[in-house]
Amino acid sequence: MADLSQKDWTKQLEEDNNSVVLDVRTQEEVDLGIIPNALHIDIYRGQGFIDEVDRLDKTKNYYVYCKAGGRSAQACAVMNQLGFANTYNLVGGFSEWEGDVAS
Structure with a gap:
């Protein structure tokens, strides 16, 4: 897992053609x-989160975010334990995001 600033996270993501953006916030958030284009899997689903993440392609690079960066760091740690080699945590999370937003 790597903690990346928004600038580094965005730059690396733009250059990565094997990437998946993963949102681990609640549905309300x-x-x-x-x-x-983010994939949404709520980390608060517990075992459901682990089961759903474990079905993802482990050869991809995952750019993970939550509201502030704490839950996404936890998600990256879980994913690393499940065999994901490349996970990148967005420091500051969505609350500090300055890029495009979809509804």
């Missing part, structure tokens, strides 16, 4: 806006 997602309803307020989401980074375009």
Whole structure:
């Protein structure tokens, strides 16, 4: 797992053709806006989160975010334990996001 600033996270994501953006916030938070094309899996689903994440393609690079960066860091740690080699945590999360937002 790597903690990346929004600048580094965005730059690396733009250059990565094997990437998946993963939003681990609650549905209520997602309803307020989401980074375009992000996959949403709520980390608060517990075992359901682990089961759903474990079905994802482990050869991809995952750019993970939540509201402030705490839950996404936890998600990256869980994903690393499940065998994901490349996970990138967005420091500051969606609350500090300055890029595009979809509804």
